Amino acid sequence: MSDEVEPGFVRVRLDLSYDGKDFSGWAKQKQGQRTVQGEIESALRTVTRSQETYELTVAGRTDSGVHARGQVAHVDLPDEVWAEHSDKLLRRLAGRLPHDVRVWKVAEAPAGFNARFAAVWRRYAYRVTDHPGGVDPLLRSHVLWHDWELDLDAMNAAAEKLLGEHDFAAYCKKREGATTIRTLQELRWERRPDGILEATVRADAFCHNMVRSLVGAMLFVGDGHRPVEWPAKVLAAGVRDSAVHVVRPHGLTLEEVGYPADELLAARSKEARNKRTLPGAGCC
Numbered sequence: 231m232s233d234e235v236e237p238g239f240v241r242v243r244l245d246l247s248y249d250g251k252d253f254s255g256w257a258k259q260k261q262g263q264r265t266v267q268g269e270i271e272s273a274l275r276t277v278t279r280s281q282e283t284y285e286l287t288v289a290g291r292t293d294s295g296v297h298a299r300g301q302v303a304h305v306d307l308p309d310e311v312w313a314e315h316s317d318k319l320l321r322r323l324a325g326r327l328p329h330d331v332r333v334w335k336v337a338e339a340p341a342g343f344n345a346r347f348a349a350v351w352r353r354y355a356y357r358v359t360d361h362p363g364g365v366d367p368l369l370r371s372h373v374l375w376h377d378w379e380l381d382l383d384a385m386n387a388a389a390e391k392l393l394g395e396h397d398f399a400a401y402c403k404k405r406e407g408a409t410t411i412r413t414l415q416e417l418r419w420e421r422r423p424d425g426i427l428e429a430t431v432r433a434d435a436f437c438h439n440m441v442r443s444l445v446g447a448m449l450f451v452g453d454g455h456r457p458v459e460w461p462a463k464v465l466a467a468g469v470r471d472s473a474v475h476v477v478r479p480h481g482l483t484l485e486e487v488g489y490p491a492d493e494l495l496a497a498r499s500k501e502a503r504n505k506r507t508l509p510g511a512g513c514c
Contacts, residue, residue, distance in 0.1 A: 233344045233499050239306040243339040244286070246270070248331040250297045251371050251480065257291050266292075269331055270323075274305065277322040278315050289345045289487040290352050290436065295479035297372065300353075300486040304345040312338070342496030343489075347503060351415060351488040353432040356445045356481050360453075361425055373426055374481035378453035382421055385452040389417040391462035392444065400464045400471055401444055402437035410437045417444065419452075427452075435502075439476050446475035 235241045254263035258271075271283050289302040315322070316336070323333045342348065357373045359365055360380045365373050392414055399410040416432035429448065431441050447461040450473070464471045490498050 233342055233347070233496060235306055238309055240309055240312045241304055241306050241339040241343060242312065243335075243337050243343060243345065244270070244303045244305065244333050245335040246301050246303065246331065246333045247299045248297065248301070249371070250292060250295050252330060253294065255292055255294045255296070256288055256301075266298075266331055269328060270303075270333070273323055273326040277319065277326050278307070278311050280311065287345050289349050290484055292482075292484055293439075293479055296482045296484070297480075298484040301484055302345045302349070302487045302489075304339055304343060340492040340495060342492070342499060344495070344499045345487075347499035348489055348495045349435075349487050349502075350490055350498060351432050351434055352436060352484065353416075353430065353486045353488070354436075354441050355483050355485050356429040356431065356441065356477070357483075358427045358429075358445075358449065358481060359425060360427065369426075371480055372483065374478055376449055376453065380427055380449065380452035381454070382419055382427065382452070384454075384458055385419045385427075385448045387458045388448060388451045388461045389419065391459070392417055392465060396465055397468055398437060398440055398465065399468050401440050401447070401474065403439040404470075405438055408437065412437060412440070419448070441482060442476045442479065443474050445481075446477045449477065450475070 248266050252264065253266050256266045258265050258268045267286055267288065271286055274280070275283050284305050284307055286303045286305050292298055292301075320333065320336045323336070327333065358376050358380070359373050360376050360378060365375045393416070395411065395413040397411050398414075402410045404410065413434045415434065416430055419427055419429050421427050429445055431444065444461075447464060450456040451458055451460060464474060489495065
């Protein structure tokens with residue numbers, strides 16, 4: 231598969247954010263549910279006065295209810311459409327899009343750019359409060375309430391044992407033909423001055439439900455229901471564990487997507503498409 235843009239088209243990068251509360255995730259769905267992709271593609275079609283829909287490719291498909299502050303997508307537009315609308319596109323999208331999704335930057339992408347495959351990491355944050363009174367009403371759509379006091383040191387000790395390249399099958403919802411091997415680059419917790427616990431989770435990529443499953447395991451350690459070693463043992467077992475709770479989506483936000491230098495984009499896209507195996511793994 232090539233990342234070459236078809237002749238007569240220009241690849242455009244969009245940097246965007248959204249409140250996921252009222253969306254059925256990022257990706258368009260056959261049943262016609264409201265999605266982020268659907269809203270942006272509709273707005274693009276309207277503001278460029280186009281008859282056809284130009285499809286977006288996104289860095290990370292978020293589930294229903296998940297938010298994004300630093301999402302990235304690309305779209306290939308005909309040369310003449312880009313030439314006519316590029317200087318006014320951002321402001322026109324602002325006037326057409328609903329208030330729970332915003333595009334902050336629109337620019338011609340460098341050669342070899344692919345929002346999904348060229349990314350070298352995605353960084354998520356998950357926010358939890360263990361305050362006995364619950365969640366601040368102004369934050370209720372972005373912070374999970376956990377009705378047990380949480381031990382930050384225990385959660386971080388458990389998190390350290392999950393870092394690195396592993397098969398995260400135990401923490402993923404399996405998808406046919408998709409690998410569950412990922413490199414978890416960062417997983418740490420901190421308690422903010424307002425008392426909210428914030429997990430930073432960064433990896434080269436994530437499989438379905440991975441972040442929310444990892445957070446669920448950490449919370450069980452933090453509240454004393456499981457020992458520090460338990461999440462690593464679940465990982466080593468390599469199968470879904472019914473004791474791992476997939477926490478609710480509203481505490482999760484895609485914060486940032488990282489890309490290599492422009493001259494490395496094409497090579498990164500090619501590498502990301504290769505099916506991964508762990509060292510020493512057999513082929514069959």
